[in-house]
Amino acid sequence: MMPYYVGIDGGGTKTAVELRTRGSAAHSRAVFGPLNCNSDRTAAAKTLTDTLAWLAAQPEGLAGCDGLCIGSAGISNPDAYNFIQDIIRAGGYTGPLQIVGDQVTALAGALGQPVGTVLIAGTGSICYARTADDREARSGGWGHLIDDEGSAYALGRDILRAVVRAADGRAPATALTELVAQRLGAPGVQPVIRFTYAPTTTKKEIAALAPLLDPALQQGDAAAQAIIAHAADELTQMAAAAMQPLGLQTGSMALLGSVLQKNETLRAAVITRLTAQFPTLTFPEPVGDAADGAAVMAENS
Numbered sequence: 001m002m003p004y005y006v007g008i009d010g011g012g013t014k015t016a017v018e019l020r021t022r023g024s025a026a027h028s029r030a031v032f033g034p035l036n037c038n039s040d041r042t043a044a045a046k047t048l049t050d051t052l053a054w055l056a057a058q059p060e061g062l063a064g065c066d067g068l069c070i071g072s073a074g075i076s077n078p079d080a081y082n083f084i085q086d087i088i089r090a091g092g093y094t095g096p097l098q099i100v101g102d103q104v105t106a107l108a109g110a111l112g113q114p115v116g117t118v119l120i121a122g123t124g125s126i127c128y129a130r131t132a133d134d135r136e137a138r139s140g141g142w143g144h145l146i147d148d149e150g151s152a153y154a155l156g157r158d159i160l161r162a163v164v165r166a167a168d169g170r171a172p173a174t175a176l177t178e179l180v181a182q183r184l185g186a187p188g189v190q191p192v193i194r195f196t197y198a199p200t201t202t203k204k205e206i207a208a209l210a211p212l213l214d215p216a217l218q219q220g221d222a223a224a225q226a227i228i229a230h231a232a233d234e235l236t237q238m239a240a241a242a243m244q245p246l247g248l249q250t251g252s253m254a255l256l257g258s259v260l261q262k263n264e265t266l267r268a269a270v271i272t273r274l275t276a277q278f279p280t281l282t283f284p285e286p287v288g289d290a291a292d293g294a295a296v297m298a299e300n301s
Helices: 041-056 078-090 102-111 152-168 176-184 189-197 203-207 210-218 222-246 258-262 264-277 290-299
Strands: 004-010 015-021 028-032 065-072 097-101 116-121 125-130 136-140 253-256
Touching (some): 004 102, 078 097, 097 290, 102 116, 116 258, 125 222, 152 189, 176 189, 253 264, 258 264
Parallel strands (some): 065 097, 116 253
Antiparallel strands (some): 116 125, 125 136
16 A cells, blocks of 8 residues: 555635645645635535545545645634644544645745745735744735735725825826726726725725736836835835745745736836845745645655
8 A cells, every 4th residue: 555645725715635645746636615714614624524535535545644734724723723633633534634824835835845935915915934944934914904915905905096096186197097997887986985895895806906907007107006116015025024034035935826926017026126135035936836735745744
């Protein structure tokens, strides 16, 4: 019987599970439901039990799993950690078990090991850094109401702010006004206000406005340029705050999340700022995703 290792990347809408044998790439993958213990524990419990059932159905059975690593948001909450651990153990798994934040598995997946720095800007934003001797630091990631600077949500919020400021005459006219009007299907400030403050408007819907920066930037719009510059400054500060206490500013940093992977202007601005501060810092392309990272950590447990 050949032992295998399992990495689990738990997400708010789906969970990716990777199974691999020692020294191999992914042997097989499966996708299950959401795994966020801080939002829906019933769904999280089902995802975990479904995963265990899938593993038990492998030729080696559940006993063949020599390492299991789960990465998920909200693990800093001890109650969430214990919830996951209890279900895994009650389901019959007795081997090595790691339960970590999803930023840890994202780092391990992107760089091939859980050592270095990962700067993530998607709907939210966070920077996480970790050394070979397991010292770690984070910066940002405190939620959209008080933080998440440089994220898609922050970009969308700043777009809406630029539109209302221009309408008031507090700022020059901006191409973002017409772009937002087209997106909302109506011109003027009132549709912006209705959209922004509607109880049904989620942070993801505001974050979805972020791509409107691209056509505005192509027109040389000053407001769009200022939004990008502010986001780049914030993400640079976030990264420096996590790296420097650990002495990782001479290592590698992965840039992840929809914003840093799709907005080339912001990505370039962040790299320019970080390189100016830390000339030996490198930015390799990701070699894998968070499920890969969890599997790597499981194998090395």
